[in-house]
Structures are given as C-alpha cells and as structure tokens.
Amino acid sequence: MTHPRIAFIGAGNMATSLIGGLIARSVPAERITASEPQAEQRQRIAGEHGIAVFEDNAAAAAGADIVVLAVKPQVMKEVCLALAPALPAGVLIVSIAAGIPCASLERWLGEQAIVRCMPNTPALLHEGASGLYANARTSAAQREQAEALLDAVGLVLWLDEEQQIDAVTAVSGSGPAYFFLLMEAMTAAGERLGLPAETASLLARQTAFGAARMALVSDFDPAELRRRVTSPNGTTEAAIKAFQAGGFEVLVDQALQAAAHRSAELAEQLGQ
Incomplete structure (x- = not known):
C-alpha cells in the first residue's frame, strides 16, 4: 500500500x-x-x-x-x-x-x-x-x-x-520558547546599547537562525563551534564569562528539569 x-x-x-x-x-x-x-x-x-x-x-x-x-x-x-x-x-x-x-x-x-x-x-x-x-x-x-x-x-x-x-517535552517541545526568550533579552539589551528596536530585533532573530543552521550542518558539536568563535580576551569571551558567572548552565538545567517534572505531572492528571 x-x-x-x-x-x-x-x-x-x-x-x-x-x-x-x-x-x-x-x-x-x-x-x-x-x-x-x-x-x-x-x-x-x-x-x-x-x-x-x-x-x-x-x-x-x-x-x-x-x-x-x-x-x-x-x-x-x-x-x-x-x-x-x-x-x-x-x-x-x-x-x-x-x-x-x-x-x-x-x-x-x-x-x-x-x-x-x-x-x-x-x-x-x-x-x-x-x-x-x-x-x-x-x-x-x-x-x-x-x-x-x-x-x-x-x-x-x-x-x-x-x-x-517528558525529557523531549523539556528539550524540544517547550524549547522554542527558550530561544524566543533569549531573542527577547538580546533585543532589549541591544536597545539599551543604542540600537533601534527593529534593528536589534532583526539582528537577534537572524543570528539565532544562522547559529542554528551552523549547528545543524557543521561536523562540529555546539561546544566546539562556540570555542571557535570565542577568541581569547575578545568580546565573545567577555560575554560568555558573564553568562557563566551568572550560573547560565545551572539555570538551563533547572529550567529543563522543571519542564520535565511538569510534563510528568500533567500526564498523571490528564491520563485519569
């Protein structure tokens, strides 16, 4: 058939x-x-x-x-x-x-x-x-x-x-919202740095799209791609250090754990 x-x-x-x-x-x-x-x-x-x-x-x-x-x-x-x-x-x-x-x-x-x-x-x-x-x-x-x-x-x-x-829900099911949140935050930060709102928004969205495309087609994993664009003592390293000083990786882990836990809770409630 x-x-x-x-x-x-x-x-x-x-x-x-x-x-x-x-x-x-x-x-x-x-x-x-x-x-x-x-x-x-x-x-x-x-x-x-x-x-x-x-x-x-x-x-x-x-x-x-x-x-x-x-x-x-x-x-x-x-x-x-x-x-x-x-x-x-x-x-x-x-x-x-x-x-x-x-x-x-x-x-x-x-x-x-x-x-x-x-x-x-x-x-x-x-x-x-x-x-x-x-x-x-x-x-x-x-x-x-x-x-x-x-x-x-x-x-x-x-x-x-x-x-x-539940893990899929946390990573990809809910995942688009995480990237939208990052784009929102980058746009707002760009405005505070003096960019017009539309310019900051377009730069954030296109950068997210380009980075995702690179990660999908590259032979290198995201960690290596990050290292390759992070020059010692450069602007990217300064930003990455600020992210990590704020507990970025820990916060992401906590967020996905919360999403997975809520997914399991909903399965229990809705499956009765």
Whole structure:
C-alpha cells in the first residue's frame, strides 16, 4: 500500500501543518480526511488542501489505516471513548496530544497499536522536531508509517522508553520558547546599547537562525563551534564569562528539569 488512509481527529494548527506536509510529499488528498467542529475551519481546510473534512469524528475515521488524535488533552478522554466503537480493525493510533500516556489511550480506545509523539511548533514551518514512542502492539510497518507522517514536518527521533517523552517535552517541545526568550533579552539589551528596536530585533532573530543552521550542518558539536568563535580576551569571551558567572548552565538545567517534572505531572492528571 503506497499511501495509507489517514484521518485527523481535530484540525488545529499542528494537524493542518501535518496535512500540508503530507500533501507536499505527494500524498493524494483523497487519502486524507479530517474532523473539525467549527464550520468555518472545515471550509478553510477543505479549500486549502482539497481533503474531505467532517464534523463527526467517526465519519472522518471510517476506513482509515491511521487515526491521528490532534485534539486538546483536556477533551481527549471524551473524544476517545466516543470514537472507540467506530475505529477500523488494525488501525494505527498516532497521538500528538501532550500529557496523555499510552496506558490511558489503551484504556479509552481498547487494545490498539499506538504511537505517542511530542512535536513542537516549528513543525508549522516544516522545521519541527518530534520524539516518538510506540507501544508493544505497534508493528514495524506501522512504526514506518508513523515516522513518515511526522517526518513530513521535520526531524523524527524514536524513544526507547515512554517516560523519555517528558525529557523531549523539556528539550524540544517547550524549547522554542527558550530561544524566543533569549531573542527577547538580546533585543532589549541591544536597545539599551543604542540600537533601534527593529534593528536589534532583526539582528537577534537572524543570528539565532544562522547559529542554528551552523549547528545543524557543521561536523562540529555546539561546544566546539562556540570555542571557535570565542577568541581569547575578545568580546565573545567577555560575554560568555558573564553568562557563566551568572550560573547560565545551572539555570538551563533547572529550567529543563522543571519542564520535565511538569510534563510528568500533567500526564498523571490528564491520563485519569
């Protein structure tokens, strides 16, 4: 089967990004369906992507090989319990909802092949990073299908243990906000140094983009790249020393630990 039939339950930003990525990868629009409660959003998605969009979740899932759960975590239990009787036999469930463990999905949906994933917002630009975990019922072929689905919007990495989802959430799921915060701070500091606000903002954003590109394509790790641009007694060294004197590495570690801890807490609360 060249192109599995894929149904999206919920058609918000992440789902529509995945739909766009699949179509850009030459997946026929007729192999994709979605459900969405808002009429205006249904019309927009159908018009933009040429797919069938339903108000009813069961109608969207009918005949699907893959069902992507893309609703808010707070309504996931209700959606799953209602959808379970309508799921096709042998279907692969892919959940992109934060904080809902596989055990909860299995309890609400029955004994299904389930892949849980944590994408991040750059997936909206097809530059995302996703960590994936598959339960024991997921076949090798289904793992390949899940990987192809998320690969349409960025980097895909498989996890050996489901609890690692919390670490993925801390590093990449929440990670874009950390870089936005740094860009905010650099922009504000640039203004205080006398730059116009727009100039400081553009310099900070382009520098972040360029540094990320260098880190991705270089044969050297970020630590070596940093060393190569840090001349002894130069301006960069002065800034780096100020960062480290303020406990930069310790603060980053504390921040990611806090994010991972909160991710585990939410999984406990939302998975009941």
